């Protein structure tokens with residue numbers, strides 16, 4: 001079992017942000033998390049990363065029992081790629097520094113790096129096709145280049161779980177395709193992928209499970225073929241929608 005959430009709730013400022021979440025992720029599964037703005041997706045992922053703790057219920061991630069574990073050890077096993085992370089990166093940091101900071105799951109590079117870390121960081125930049133940018137300041141990179149740097153940062157600690165939280169926003173169709181190919185090969189390398197998006201056409205064939213969140217609760221979860229279907233989605237959104245599948249991708253539009 002990679003993730004095991006049992007009746008997990010999270011309260012903040014008098015609000016219930018997560019409400020009795022039961023969620024089990026097994027090895028070999030790759031999950032899509034869907035939900036409207038404010039549904040609780042990012043809150044759930046922040047908990048997965050150990051940035052927040054359950055107010056009620058039990059959470060176990062990669063055998064780390066929340067409340068009985070050193071959370072920094074867990075964080076190094078999880079790569080987190082999010083659009084929101086972009087604004088926290090120090091603008092003058094270079095892609096190589098940012099990738100290296102992934103070893104410590106830190107924002108900014110504060111720890112001492114060794115020569116073999118630098119070699120590994122360079123190798124990752126090469127794999128992502130952005131070696132030529134390694135000395136440039138982050139602030140001078142395009143959106144797509146920044147996303148690739150953040151993927152590199154997430155890969156630096158060789159994590160077991162990779163979380164993508166709306167990570168493809170703002171990318172052109174070709175950059176998106178390239179990153180989708182990258183995600184596909186990471187899934188094949190035995191990493192568990194958790195992918196949050198509002199754009200269902202980003203649901204790649206590697207994904208086999210979906211979690212639909214609504215108002216902090218699980219609306220439905222299970223195999224894509226049972227969850228991403230018109231009847232369930234209309235109930236989920238409370239609106240009429242059209243769903244089509246084409247080349248293994250899903251397209252949902254408001255009717």
Ligand SMILES: Nc1ncnc2c1ncn2[C@@H]1O[C@H](COP(=O)(O)OP(=O)(O)OP(=O)(O)O)[C@@H](O)[C@H]1O
Pocket residue numbers: 012013015017035036037038039040041042043044
């Ligand atoms: N620290 C906090 N205190 C109070 N409310 C919060 C806090 N953090 C988040 N929220 C609220 O919790 C709800 C869920 O937020 P969350 O960021 O998890 O949504 P989301 O599903 O990721 O939405 P989006 O698709 O817009 O990113 C929102 O209504 C948000 O305003």
Ligand SMILES: [Mg+2]
Pocket residue numbers: 041042043165
């Ligand atoms: Mg969010």
